Amino acid sequence: MKKLNIVLALVLTGLVSLSAQAVELRDHHKEVIGKDCKTCHDNGIKQFPSDQACLQCHDIDDLAEQTARSEEDRWQNPHNNLHYGKDLPCQECHGEHKPKKPMCSNCHTFKFDKHKE
Amino acid sequence: MSNNNLLGRRNFIKGMGAAAGVAIAAPAMAISEKADGVKWDKEVEVLIIGSGFAGLAAAIEATRKGAKDVHIFEKMSYFGGNSAINGGLFAAPGTPMQKKEGVQDSVERMVADQMKSGRGVADEALLRHVAEHAVEALQMTMDAGSEFHPYLQQLGGHSVARTYQTTVSCGAGITQPLYKECQKIGVKTHNRSKFEGFLVGEAGEILGVKMRENYHFGEDQPGKVIKIRAKRGVIMATGGFAQNIDLRMAQDPTLTAEVGCTNAPGATGEGMYEMFRLGAIPVHLAHIQSGPWASPDEGGFGYVSNYSIYNFPHSMAINRLTGKRFMNEIADRKTRADAELSCRDEKGEALPPILITSYKDSKKHPNTKKVIKYNVGWKFDTIEELAKHFEVPLKPLKAQIEEYNSYVKSGEDSQFGKNMTKAKDKYIQAPFTVVRLWPKVHYCQGGVQVNTEAEVKDSFTGKPISGLYAAGEVCGGIHGVSRLGSCSIPECMVMGMTAARSMMKA
Ligand SMILES: Cc1cc2nc3c(=O)[nH]c(=O)nc-3n(C[C@H](O)[C@H](O)[C@H](O)COP(=O)(O)OP(=O)(O)OC[C@H]3O[C@@H](n4cnc5c(N)ncnc54)[C@H](O)[C@@H]3O)c2cc1C
Numbered sequence: 001m002k003k004l005n006i007v008l009a010l011v012l013t014g015l016v017s018l019s020a021q022a023v024e025l026r027d028h029h030k031e032v033i034g035k036d037c038k039t040c041h042d043n044g045i046k047q048f049p050s051d052q053a054c055l056q057c058h059d060i061d062d063l064a065e066q067t068a069r070s071e072e073d074r075w076q077n078p079h080n081n082l083h084y085g086k087d088l089p090c091q092e093c094h095g096e097h098k099p100k101k102p103m104c105s106n107c108h109t110f111k112f113d114k115h116k117e
Numbered sequence: 118m119s120n121n122n123l124l125g126r127r128n129f130i131k132g133m134g135a136a137a138g139v140a141i142a143a144p145a146m147a148i149s150e151k152a153d154g155v156k157w158d159k160e161v162e163v164l165i166i167g168s169g170f171a172g173l174a175a176a177i178e179a180t181r182k183g184a185k186d187v188h189i190f191e192k193m194s195y196f197g198g199n200s201a202i203n204g205g206l207f208a209a210p211g212t213p214m215q216k217k218e219g220v221q222d223s224v225e226r227m228v229a230d231q232m233k234s235g236r237g238v239a240d241e242a243l244l245r246h247v248a249e250h251a252v253e254a255l256q257m258t259m260d261a262g263s264e265f266h267p268y269l270q271q272l273g274g275h276s277v278a279r280t281y282q283t284t285v286s287c288g289a290g291i292t293q294p295l296y297k298e299c300q301k302i303g304v305k306t307h308n309r310s311k312f313e314g315f316l317v318g319e320a321g322e323i324l325g326v327k328m329r330e331n332y333h334f335g336e337d338q339p340g341k342v343i344k345i346r347a348k349r350g351v352i353m354a355t356g357g358f359a360q361n362i363d364l365r366m367a368q369d370p371t372l373t374a375e376v377g378c379t380n381a382p383g384a385t386g387e388g389m390y391e392m393f394r395l396g397a398i399p400v401h402l403a404h405i406q407s408g409p410w411a412s413p414d415e416g417g418f419g420y421v422s423n424y425s426i427y428n429f430p431h432s433m434a435i436n437r438l439t440g441k442r443f444m445n446e447i448a449d450r451k452t453r454a455d456a457e458l459s460c461r462d463e464k465g466e467a468l469p470p471i472l473i474t475s476y477k478d479s480k481k482h483p484n485t486k487k488v489i490k491y492n493v494g495w496k497f498d499t500i501e502e503l504a505k506h507f508e509v510p511l512k513p514l515k516a517q518i519e520e521y522n523s524y525v526k527s528g529e530d531s532q533f534g535k536n537m538t539k540a541k542d543k544y545i546q547a548p549f550t551v552v553r554l555w556p557k558v559h560y561c562q563g564g565v566q567v568n569t570e571a572e573v574k575d576s577f578t579g580k581p582i583s584g585l586y587a588a589g590e591v592c593g594g595i596h597g598v599s600r601l602g603s604c605s606i607p608e609c610m611v612m613g614m615t616a617a618r619s620m621m622k623a
Binding site: 043047048051075082083084085087088089091092105106107108109110 | 194195196197201202285287289292293296308309331333336338382414415416417418419420491492493
């Protein structure tokens, strides 16, 4: 098991560094961002975008409303969740160059069907 | 779901993280340095590292005591550490609710309970200090807006009911209000800021720290190291090291990657080890507690942990290879964790045992619905179905259930000596609910030694290291061999408040 993990990790680390150039824009981003990487990379092209970058266009309250769940599962709203409220930086769960799992999956198995990895 | 996949996808992800982490961490070696001639990039009054219970309480208390410029630095992108995912159980003696419920309790009594579970090596002075101020800490959470269930709970090892729990049954019911309070009173909070070493003055006093800004946990981005002067001193509230497999295995080689972990990813311990390099005294590092109530079918604490804590007294834990019980389901944490780890198939591969409960009894716990809904537990109408699903030999399993039910009837467990009081009238019968069990590393009793002023002691001089304070799980020795449930929140908060008071007095 351990050996396998290391091999996989190496393969995956390789993939990650490759994909740094390969931008796979989400459809709704194509129009807005075009080829201007700086739209998001406000800290410089080689750095991750700041935690505020996405909020130039996205409003956290709107997002929270869009992903609201029923009363029983109210705290499973990724944009307004039990543990961190609305303060979870977008990059925890979303990456434009790299697939990411929702952070909730660290401890929970509930599904977010619309989450694009 | 696959029955054979022990820890599943999560372990796979973890392995990835660990391997990637090593490669990235190597060039950025943390180290403390002499501060002479240093050019400071920034100056703050009170510098707190870590944003869990200890760090948040310290920040609020420092502000109340008159500090004007309080800063919390947190290496993760989000605030709250283990505290934000904790169970929200808070023990205190002499509370209003105890008075209302007529519970006789005192500081002495709480300390006595903790000394007993500490097996003679707990720090009585610290336990007493925490117990004496626990109600104040509880008050701080309420003042900030925390809400608690309207009843007390009596947890294992406590001689009376003295535990409050937040209405959301999670530590976030405290960290969220405290964090908001910090924002309200002007505490400055910095995420993605990783502490990497102290800057030390001529006489060994702490003058400031090296802080890596723009730090992205687990990612390959260098960020930038700045030097921050801390006028009044530094409070280390960086939590435990349960997520650091190398470091925990150095203390207890049985805690391999195969044993999961309930902690937040940031519980990696470098703050504590940096204090050791400085000369702080290590205490009880090898006392690391694993939770035997966790499930390999979800990450962290998840939903199953609280489900099984509630259900163990009236359930049967079964080794899937033999179809028989293999432990007293309510023995202490270590006994059960070891027994679970010994459940293996013919090839020696892990074979997580199962916990079988009658649905009629399990369903009283609020998590049962969620456990089934989110596929981390299963409901079966017949024993045949259950046995088939988990590939348990049917005949011995049936015989075991019959035998166990005879103990429910007689009130005496001649197999493992389990106390059957709480199992009274709760026979194991269909329909059943079942979860899988596998221990997870949960709490590090060890850490740096502090006194009742939250000052960190130097191993050579025996005196406090000037300008350095520590609070919370990063400190060691307080609980001794085994910490009682719900006693960490009061400790973290009281010691965080104490550190702030000491610093403002110094
Ligand atoms: C799932 C779970 C449930 C629990 N339930 C309970 C319970 O119900 N009751 C109870 O009393 N106890 C419980 N405990 C134990 C308790 O939650 C912890 O002991 C407590 O939260 C520790 O608080 P802390 O402030 O010391 O550290 P934490 O809350 O862990 O905060 C430490 C912070 O420091 C940050 N940090 C670490 N290193 C650095 C660095 N180099 N630079 C900058 N920041 C850094 C971390 O990222 C983290 O955010 C539970 C623990 C877990 C994991």
